[in-house]
Amino acid sequence: FLPYQSLKLPWGTNPITDGLLSSKTFQSIHDGAAFTRLEKIQASTVPPDPAIVPTNPVVPTNPTEPITGGGSDSSQGFISSKVWITSDDKIAFRNDKNISGVQLGRLSAGTPVTILGEAVGGRYLNDFDLWYNIRVDVGGTTQDGYVAAYYVERSNFDGTYGTAISKNNGSYAHHIDEATHARLDPKNSSYRPLIESAAARYDWLAPSVIAGIGSRESAWGHFLSPKGPTGTGDGGHGRGLMQIDDRFHQSFINSGLWTDAKSNINYGIDNVLSNYYDYLDRVTSLEGKDLLRGAIAAYNAGPQSVLNAVNQGLDIDHYTTGQDYSWDVLNRAGWFQTHGWT
Numbered sequence: 001f002l003p004y005q006s007l008k009l010p011w012g013t014n015p016i017t018d019g020l021l022s023s024k025t026f027q028s029i030h031d032g033a034a035f036t037r038l039e040k041i042q043a044s045t046v047p048p049d050p051a052i053v054p055t056n057p058v059v060p061t062n063p064t065e066p067i068t069g070g071g072s073d074s075s076q077g078f079i080s081s082k083v084w085i086t087s088d089d090k091i092a093f094r095n096d097k098n099i100s101g102v103q104l105g106r107l108s109a110g111t112p113v114t115i116l117g118e119a120v121g122g123r124y125l126n127d128f129d130l131w132y133n134i135r136v137d138v139g140g141t142t143q144d145g146y147v148a149a150y151y152v153e154r155s156n157f158d159g160t161y162g163t164a165i166s167k168n169n170g171s172y173a174h175h176i177d178e179a180t181h182a183r184l185d186p187k188n189s190s191y192r193p194l195i196e197s198a199a200a201r202y203d204w205l206a207p208s209v210i211a212g213i214g215s216r217e218s219a220w221g222h223f224l225s226p227k228g229p230t231g232t233g234d235g236g237h238g239r240g241l242m243q244i245d246d247r248f249h250q251s252f253i254n255s256g257l258w259t260d261a262k263s264n265i266n267y268g269i270d271n272v273l274s275n276y277y278d279y280l281d282r283v284t285s286l287e288g289k290d291l292l293r294g295a296i297a298a299y300n301a302g303p304q305s306v307l308n309a310v311n312q313g314l315d316i317d318h319y320t321t322g323q324d325y326s327w328d329v330l331n332r333a334g335w336f337q338t339h340g341w342t
Helices: 081-085 170-181 192-199 207-221 250-255 261-283 288-301 303-311 325-338
Strands: 076-079 090-094 103-108 112-124 128-138 141-148 152-154
Touching (some): 103 128, 112 141, 170 325, 192 207, 207 261, 261 288, 288 303, 288 325
Antiparallel strands (some): 076 112, 112 128
């Protein structure tokens, strides 16, 4: 049930040959500003492969800073399986924190890296702007350089989700502002207490993850028409902040409660996400972060699509919109955590 953002393709940029997107993902480019389109799928079907293309690179504005958070061994990490969406299942290792930086090598999933620091640099994918300064072995030689933070996982997970969005990234500012202040909702002064209450019912769920789902689903109301908790997306099928689909949840939609922020959030968590979590826990061997990813992916593409991906040995996100739904939600969760959310 997820909108994705269509971004303008920079003139002269080829996201396939530049190693940013695979040909299987790069099928259609749609002109328009970031965060303007709502394109979603039915929960029981396999979606098409929408394109997510990089924005124009910008000049880095701050130096590399030490890594904060991420566990007792936070300097150690590895290249994430997310690289499977690129043209050769690898990600560029560059001499600068920008997609125009010279490639020093290409790193495959599982490659161990030492994270030296993080820095704001050129934009890539969905307006992400955070890069890691890393040390890595390339062809038998240890080298220092930069890699897009989205493609790096820290070795020790302590509940802090990595993010590729810098704390002051303006493209996402209205997401956290609305989640915190509910400016579009005359009935609530903040969604944060509602989110925290819903998360508290589950020992596997953090408020930041719910915040990440609401961010990607509706930008906490900014993507909807009209804007706010009573708005719709997906041609009118997605209802409210958590985009409950009227084709699959008719009783709840017919009750009219979907227009109430608290009811909408609770339904999305108690009747959708948690049900999918329990189901996948029963029928798969997924556990921990992977099980959470499975439930999040099912929120978008349905549990059968996730089960199919697992049984076929594919990434959990293979059948989700943009083939990145759960990874992106956790990426946004990590960004909310940089603003003090748990």
